[in-house]
Amino acid sequence: MRIPTRLLALGATAAIVFGACTGGGAAAAPTSAAPASAAPASAAPTEAAPAYKACVAFDTGGLGDKGFNDLAKKGLEDAAAAGFDTAYSEAQGATDYAANIQRLIDEKCQTIITVGFNQTQATIEATLANPEIAFAQVDATWNELGADYTAGTADDMPFPANFTGIDFQIDQAGMLAGYLAAGFSKSGKIGTYGGAQFPGVTRFMDGLSAGIKYYNQKKGTSVSLLGWDAAAQTGTFVGGDNPWGDPAKGEQLAQTFLDQGVDIVHPVSGATGNGTLKAMLAAGKYGIGVDNDQAVTLPEYAKAIITSSQKVIDVAVLDTIKKNAAGDMGGENYVGTLANKGVALSPFHEFDSLISADLKAEIEALAAEIAAGTVKVADYLK
Numbered sequence: 001m002r003i004p005t006r007l008l009a010l011g012a013t014a015a016i017v018f019g020a021c022t023g024g025g026a027a028a029a030p031t032s033a034a035p036a037s038a039a040p041a042s043a044a045p046t047e048a049a050p051a052y053k054a055c056v057a058f059d060t061g062g063l064g065d066k067g068f069n070d071l072a073k074k075g076l077e078d079a080a081a082a083g084f085d086t087a088y089s090e091a092q093g094a095t096d097y098a099a100n101i102q103r104l105i106d107e108k109c110q111t112i113i114t115v116g117f118n119q120t121q122a123t124i125e126a127t128l129a130n131p132e133i134a135f136a137q138v139d140a141t142w143n144e145l146g147a148d149y150t151a152g153t154a155d156d157m158p159f160p161a162n163f164t165g166i167d168f169q170i171d172q173a174g175m176l177a178g179y180l181a182a183g184f185s186k187s188g189k190i191g192t193y194g195g196a197q198f199p200g201v202t203r204f205m206d207g208l209s210a211g212i213k214y215y216n217q218k219k220g221t222s223v224s225l226l227g228w229d230a231a232a233q234t235g236t237f238v239g240g241d242n243p244w245g246d247p248a249k250g251e252q253l254a255q256t257f258l259d260q261g262v263d264i265v266h267p268v269s270g271a272t273g274n275g276t277l278k279a280m281l282a283a284g285k286y287g288i289g290v291d292n293d294q295a296v297t298l299p300e301y302a303k304a305i306i307t308s309s310q311k312v313i314d315v316a317v318l319d320t321i322k323k324n325a326a327g328d329m330g331g332e333n334y335v336g337t338l339a340n341k342g343v344a345l346s347p348f349h350e351f352d353s354l355i356s357a358d359l360k361a362e363i364e365a366l367a368a369e370i371a372a373g374t375v376k377v378a379d380y381l382k
Contacts, residue, residue, distance in 0.1 A: 054325070168203075176367055305350075
């Protein structure tokens with residue numbers, strides 16, 4: 001199948017949207033998409049499940065990041081345990097994306113899930129060129145409206161029947177983390193930074209900012225956030241060639257925040273952030289984990305990790321594989337929220353006895369209000 005020139009010319013962001021189109025709001029699913037509250041169907045695999053091959057193309061940062069990639073790997077491992085044939089590829093750099101996907105195609109994978117917004121262009125091209133294969137992408141949704149986000153215009157992008165967008169409204173869990181951080185901080189200064197400035201990253205930071213602002217309004221306090229201005233959408237990012245896999249840089253950034261009086265840092269930068277958690281532990285201060293429950297995946301730093309803002313990626317990956325194997329190849333977006341348990345605030349682990357019953361109750365109440373839609377992250381980003 002020849003890929004239409006118009007689609008390629010529009011570029012990745014026209015067809016696949018990483019995260020929300022407006023800060024803090026829910027990622028908009030097109031009219032043909034499944035409702036955001038509905039997870040990918042968990043249909044049981046058919047009797048021929050062992051003959052069905054499901055594959056994942058991991059992003060840079062790689063396996064062993066104790067977060068994003070490892071969560072997707074767990075979903076693939078769960079698929080193998082359920083009887084599916086599995087395979088995967090790892091990217092060392094951006095030039096690997098298309099080749100890695102093609103290798104999985106050549107290995108006869110029937111489902112191919114790409115991990116991370118950086119793989120968008122390669123995923124679009126592969127999806128359109130291989131309609132017989134079910135594709136999905138973690139941290140992305142398909143945008144039917146094209147670059148102008150207007151229905152009925154020349155650049156509309158029909159939703160491929162063989163694509164599933166897998167996205168997470170992580171700013172909702174991030175708002176809980178921000179409220180907790182504001183209530184727990186002794187210095188009244190919280191820090192955050194990202195690997196690169198994409199909505200899949202800045203949503204964590206938006207949520208953190210909203211939670212702090214909400215706490216300040218409720219309590220009459222003035223807890224501040226360093227590293228991210230949600231209103232201006234500007235802040236601190238690692239950047240460079242290795243934003244997701246440089247723990248030494250994470251340690252440097254932690255020290256910069258510590259020098260400014262910050263006592264809690266929320267890194268959103270894959271394995272780079274692991275260096276920040278290490279530095280905060282050494283300083284007797286605190287961190288907030290990302291993607292995974294990092295007090296569990298990084299037990300050596302558990303005494304510094306108050307909580308983590310979690311994306312339930314492993315379940316979404318497994319459910320997508322199951323629905324594909326059952327005959328549903330896609331044509332829909334899934335958005336994980338607090339309401340459908342696609343995002344979550346992790347347990348407090350080592351800090352459970354140090355967080356007051358009142359603060360825990362306030363966080364539970366806020367979670368219920370966000371899930372019900374009576375409190376919206378976007379209202380606290382201005």
